[in-house]
Amino acid sequence: MSDVRIDDLPVRDELRGKSPYGAPQLDVPVRLNTNENPYPLPEPLVERIAERVREAARDLNRYPDRDAVELRTQLAKYLTDTSGYQVGLANVWAANGSNEVIQQLLQTFGGPGRTAIGFEPSYSMHGLIARGTGTGWISGPRGDDFSIDLAAAEKAIAENRPDVVFVTTPNNPTGNAVPRETVLALYDAAQAAKPSMVVVDEAYIEFSHGDSLLPLLQGRPNLVISRTMSKAFGAAGLRLGYLAAHPAVVDAVQLVRLPYHLSAVTQATALAALEHTGTLLGYVEQLKAERDRLVTELRATGYEVVESDANFVQFGRFEDAHTAWRKILDHGVLVRDNGIPGWLRVSAGTPEENDAFLDAVRALKKEQS
Numbered sequence: 158m159s160d161v162r163i164d165d166l167p168v169r170d171e172l173r174g175k176s177p178y179g180a181p182q183l184d185v186p187v188r189l190n191t192n193e194n195p196y197p198l199p200e201p202l203v204e205r206i207a208e209r210v211r212e213a214a215r216d217l218n219r220y221p222d223r224d225a226v227e228l229r230t231q232l233a234k235y236l237t238d239t240s241g242y243q244v245g246l247a248n249v250w251a252a253n254g255s256n257e258v259i260q261q262l263l264q265t266f267g268g269p270g271r272t273a274i275g276f277e278p279s280y281s282m283h284g285l286i287a288r289g290t291g292t293g294w295i296s297g298p299r300g301d302d303f304s305i306d307l308a309a310a311e312k313a314i315a316e317n318r319p320d321v322v323f324v325t326t327p328n329n330p331t332g333n334a335v336p337r338e339t340v341l342a343l344y345d346a347a348q349a350a351k352p353s354m355v356v357v358d359e360a361y362i363e364f365s366h367g368d369s370l371l372p373l374l375q376g377r378p379n380l381v382i383s384r385t386m387s388k389a390f391g392a393a394g395l396r397l398g399y400l401a402a403h404p405a406v407v408d409a410v411q412l413v414r415l416p417y418h419l420s421a422v423t424q425a426t427a428l429a430a431l432e433h434t435g436t437l438l439g440y441v442e443q444l445k446a447e448r449d450r451l452v453t454e455l456r457a458t459g460y461e462v463v464e465s466d467a468n469f470v471q472f473g474r475f476e477d478a479h480t481a482w483r484k485i486l487d488h489g490v491l492v493r494d495n496g497i498p499g500w501l502r503v504s505a506g507t508p509e510e511n512d513a514f515l516d517a518v519r520a521l522k523k524e525q526s
């Protein structure tokens with residue numbers, strides 16, 4: 158059996174020779190490689206989840222609420238409370254992680270014969286989900302400082318006339334935010350080329366120095382803001398992502414969603430977490446302070462750092478980033494090598510984890526000088 162490989166199967170041509178997405182899951186003392194929140198959920202919330210899940214369990218013989226009405230209502234309330242921009246149930250859709258939100262968007266607005274563009278380096282799953290949904294992928298440019306060069310981006314949109322435009326802000330893996338004016342200009346450029354959807358991926362927005370772009374939804378039916386509970390809510394294991402958009406977009410994604418895609422257990426857990434928003438956003442403030450400390454200390458040690466609005470920091474430059482990654486790992490600290498020549502990425506952890514990381518990179522600097 159083991160002599161049969163993927164490429165021996167009649168898989169789709171575009172999947173041949175490809176590798177699945179995956180950061181190494183190594184068992185080391187300090188794991189700062191996947192932009193997770195380092196703080197476990199607080200005990201009262203764990204209790205509340207148990208309670209809500211126990212209630213949900215009594216009805217597990219039935220399919221869950223297919224439209225996740227209570228959850229979407231609470232997500233809308235969270236978005237309204239934190240942005241000041243009024244969104245309601247009809248504007249919000251939820252799925253198993255924002256990866257599934259993105260997949261549903263590409264199934265709806267991309268697909269065979271259509272294309273999507275992202276400005277890279279950025280979140281690699283945008284391109285991979287495009288491939289999985291048969292959507293052509295266009296790798297748009299970023300400047301040397303990893304900002305989006307508006308003229309170059311507008312040119313790429315005009316030339317390629319994509320059906321879906323991804324803008325990740327704050328960007329992963331580089332950490333920098335995209336200015337509001339740039340997003341507005343990209344939306345206009347995309348609409349001028351042909352009516353197309355612009356998906357603003359705000360997975361890390363709670364960590365930003367700036368505000369969410371939610372208010373831009375006003376009068377822009379082809380704009381989508383994608384969010385997740387994996388980062389700020391410290392609930393990556395929950396798998397809950399969501400979007401805010403014009404109600405017509407919410408109606409459209411329901412054409413492709415699997416019926417009952419969000420389990421009753423997921424909905425109950427997410428609702429419990431939303432009851433504890435205040436406490437969880439308190440952790441976000443601690444992480445922002447730690448992120449800023451990492452930036453300051455890395456610079457003081459002589460590293461170059463990209464300005465970060467996320468819960469991680471891209472730092473360099475290394476002659477050989479992969480060797481540097483290995484050496485940091487030798488200190489028991491796992492960071493991320495995204496394959497961007499000269500750069501590595503570290504997620505903000507607890508103060509103790511960040512101290513361990515800083516000790517490792519200081520030692521590395523000494524060795525190299």
Ligand code: PMP
Nearest residue numbers: 254255256280329360385387398
């Ligand atoms: N968007 C961006 C920019 C991300 O970095 C991630 C997670 N790494 C996601 C979306 C997906 O997050 P999830 O599916 O956990 O919501």
